[in-house]
Amino acid sequence: MNAAAWISLLSAVVVAATPLLLAATGELVCERAGLLNLGVEGMMAVGAVSGFITAYHTGSAYLGLLAGIGAGAACGILFAWLTVQWVADQVATGLALTIFGHGLSGFLGHSYAGDTITALAPLAIPGLASIPWLGAIFFDHSLPVYLALFFVFAIYWFLYRSRAGLTLRSVGEDPAVAHSLGLPVNPTRHAAAAFGGAMAGFAGAFLSTAYTPMWAEGMVAGQGWIAIGLVVFATWRPLRLLGGAWLFAGVGVGQLFSQAAGLSINTYLLSALPYLAVLLALVLISRDPLRIRLNTPASLGKPFRAET
Amino acid sequence: MSPVLERRPQSSTVMRVIAPVIAALAATLITLVLLALSGKAPMEGFYALFLAPLATPSGWAQVLVKSAPLALIGAGLVVAFRARVWNIGAQGQYIAGAVAGSVLVIYRPEITGGWVLPVILLLGAVGGMVYAAVPAWLAIRFNANVILSTLMLDYVALAGLHYLTFGPWRNPANFGFPGSVSFPASASLPLLWPGTQVDLGVLLAFFAPLLVWGLLRFSLFGYQVRVSLSEAASVYAGFSRARMVWQSLLLSGGLAGLAGILQVAGPIGQLQTDISSDLGFAGIIVAYLAQLNPLGVMPAALLVGLFYVGSANAQITLGLSAALGELLQGILLLALLAANVLVHYRLRWRQA
Amino acid sequence: MDRGRESKLDKQAAVGPPRLELLGLSKHFPGVKANDEVSFEIRRGEIHALLGENGAGKSTLLKMIFGLLKPDAGQIKWEGRIIQIGSPRHAQSLGMGMVQQHFALLESLSVAENLALTLNRRGRFDLERIVHQIEAAANEYGLKVPARRPVHHLSVGERQRVEILRCLLQEEPLRLLILDEPTSVLTPQESKALFAVLRNLAADGLSILFVSHKLEEVRALCDRVTVLRKGEVVARLDSAKEAVDELARLMVGEAPPPLLLSEKRKDAGPVRLQVEGLNLPAADPHGMPLRNINLELRSGEILGLAGVSGNGQAELLAALTGERRSPTKSILIDGLPVGYLDVRARRRLGLRYVPEERVGKGVVPELSLIDNGLLTRWGRFLKKGWMRSREARESAWRLCERHHVRQTGVEHPAASLSGGNLQKFIMGRELDEQPTIFIAAQPTWGVDVASARRIQSQLLELRARGAALMVISDDLEELLALSDRIAVMSGGRISPVRSIDGIDRKELGRWMGAGREGWESLNDVA
Structure with missing residues (x-):
């Protein structure tokens, strides 16, 4: 491969990592608050369909993004309402949300199948975009690509350098103690779930308005699940999301490039590669149970309700 | 006055039964509102979805056929979920069962004899078990998260199925369409209700929840599953968690695999690309809707089966999306989870 | 009676007006009357003991004082004003601080981070400042703690000091410090050091509510005692210098049955x-x-x-x-x-054993007494992989009968047993296996x-x-x-x-x- 091919490959990886990063950043915050939301896939689907429909009717992909964020946040709030307020099982609620989101996106998107919209335009960052190699790889993309990177660092700062982040971590580690200290456990969890939903919706809307600006059912195709895997892979540390997202996106993009290059491996078998990569990464990262236990938010998935 | 939740001293058995009914009613209502909002006539939609399939014997037959794999998968998942083993990969295990069961027909299409069908079904069940053994091994040996590993394997199984049905196993006589050769009569399930697709598989499937009920209620394995509610108590009792993970994954995987081959050797008749139609996920709904009680699996499977047939019907008669069925399932489970709060809590009105 | 009033007046003159008054506080939980019209008062600069055995309702009372639970009836007066304490934060803003029996510390956070959660909530988030505050306060009060270490590296005594520091450092100057069974986790030496710190703080005018079931401690440390039994105040003593036996009688009610004292070991067996x-x-x-x-x-x-x-x-x-x-x-x-x-x-x-965690290990709370009766001896009820359920039920009945486990039916979940009955059930199950x-x-x-x-x-x-x-x-x-x-x-x-x-x-x-x-x-x- 020549330099141009490498640049276009790496640039494609950065773009393909965007939905994973967005969704995983949201899920990481949610899990850090102690909520295991397995509904990312469904929330992305809802974000994708509402983003697409809004963009289709308004002609503005940006409004589409906003609609996707809003719809995702609504799903996140629904999740929080059920699991925090009504103490429903988190695993079941997340799965229900996934199935619901799938169904809703299919139902709403039914009459838009195959329709196209004008994709989100790339915004080259003046100056930076003309750096050789790096400019084309990192600084010549649409807005969400930059935002995804921004959010990773912003969340890092939030978790480790702000009081609200400290509160969120405390709520995720031990909600009973946090409550007894007078910290707002339930509001924090509601906010975290809403943020997680908004980010998943953003990720979905990015898929439908920028990545493949044409409506096709099932376009999320497991990326929500990969995002959840990514959070485990990153052992709940925001900066490590970057490496994982690029790795998983790299496998996916590499598989497409190898097809284009006429590699003689069956396309269908190749399409399993990203999922196998996640599986392999999970196995490698989980091998040391102590490391997982030390990093997992201690109250993850466990219901909490204060006495009154 | 504002409502407050007050914890019941003991969870309510009555509510456990009533909650799914409340949830089904709520889900129906929400669906009607959704139909009205999307500009369809809600009552027509209601008829097409829930009543039309039950208006004719052939409609009943379709519901039975659709519920059968759901009952099998759901019964297995009840065990896994009770054991707190989150097998979300019934979809993949279903496909693995369908593929493994088809091997004999693909490579020896000419075989006949009474032994063929039992062997095919056995292969299917074993296929599902083997595929479920992978996450079990990864969980025990490498501490890998079962939710994520079973899920990733769903997508891998689907890719494998595509590969086979578009590639080496494609029937050349299909004019380029994907799909294997049709199953010969000796490898197909005998029909029980002529003129419909109700076959022996349906009967087998409806036995499964009963068997699982007996297993959970009376066997040592069932006792271990009950104690799994508390990991520390399981350790204290001297039960091995690794064994529980293995057993519950193999059982639920085997039943999902059996469901797969029963579909292929029954109503579908060949290995196709779209054999699964998300039955694995619907099985999760069935397990939860049954309140993780094997005796609840059958009614739950029939209800979700009705959703499948009803939404297919609504697609034809009203031009609604086939995704309506899935949407209904999602709403139903969400409504159930909300209604279940009443199992553990009482609603009290308190002065604001 | 008269003499009692006299000495009370004396005390009042010496230590000042009441800081906290409880007026008939009651709290019910489903099936339990945790507190029934509890009234007492704590004065400025006083170390007041709340004495009661486990389950007497002390923790519930503390939670109501600290805004974690809402009383069903009764009132709380703080410095002469009737108030409703809606949350722990509200209690803190009044100048209360509480050290709970189970420390409210987050293991993975450092000492400074733990304190940062509740200190200077309005100011800029600045960990360094908190580290300095901790070090200054630690010197002032003689409560040494490593400010930058994660809590899970700390000893129990150090953790308690962190908790007390948190109260002392809170925004509103501390006026009432509540300590729930503070010595249960300390060595005798550590307890002594704690008492010295508490006496100094009280001398500076701090009111201290010292909750305990240990009579000797209460006698050694406290000015006055309120005794709680089964959720009710059974005695208010103006001096803690009562005889230990008298305190014990008040706390427990009728004299406890004597311990069956067999003679000590004669010979070491194998x-x-x-x-x-x-x-x-x-x-x-x-x-x-x-x-x-x-x-x-x-x-x-x-x-x-x-x-x-x-x-x-x-x-x-x-x-x-x-x-x-x-x-x-x-x-x-x-x-x-x-x-x-x-x-x-x-x-x-x-080899048989009884674990420390009864609920969730000794028994599975959601399962019936029948199932729980099998937990450590299921092998006896096994026939070719199947459980003999009739025998299991009978055995559960016998177990409850023999060991005086009061229950409402063996089909009911173990969660329905009270603490004492639960432990009798668990002990009985193990002891019956010789x-x-x-x-x-x-x-x-x-x-x-x-x-x-x-x-x-x-x-x-x-x-x-x-x-x-x-x-x-x-x-x-x-x-x-x-x-x-x-x-x-x-x-x-x-x-x-x-x-x-x-x-x-x-x-x-x-x-x-x-x-x-x-x-x-x-x-x-x-």
């Missing part, structure tokens, strides 16, 4: 359980590694294992019982190496006095029948009453084993606190 050079790394990031454990357990004796919890007792129990495997020859039962054997296999060799080696962890913790006496008598009876027993407990008094020999665990190591005759309490206390420095130079005298 060694049943032996531990030789056991080392085991911590299984948990917050756990304690075991280091070079050696001990013997003989037939017909009770070995008491003392120590502040979290010093390796849980890890030792797991290793002895087979919940965690250890090197084969490090543990011997009747001379047989069993380190590699699992829980079931060791149970077959006659163990030859028996280990009990915190056998009477949180159990009402009558049930506790029953359980202690059962342990002595088992010893008389020739079993080898080990009792692990935080409660030194209980161990001194039950044991023939006693050892202390500290920092994952075990002290020399001392015979109960002529035991030196001070030495035990030093060992509990100081760790190996206290005994390293000694030879094993057991």
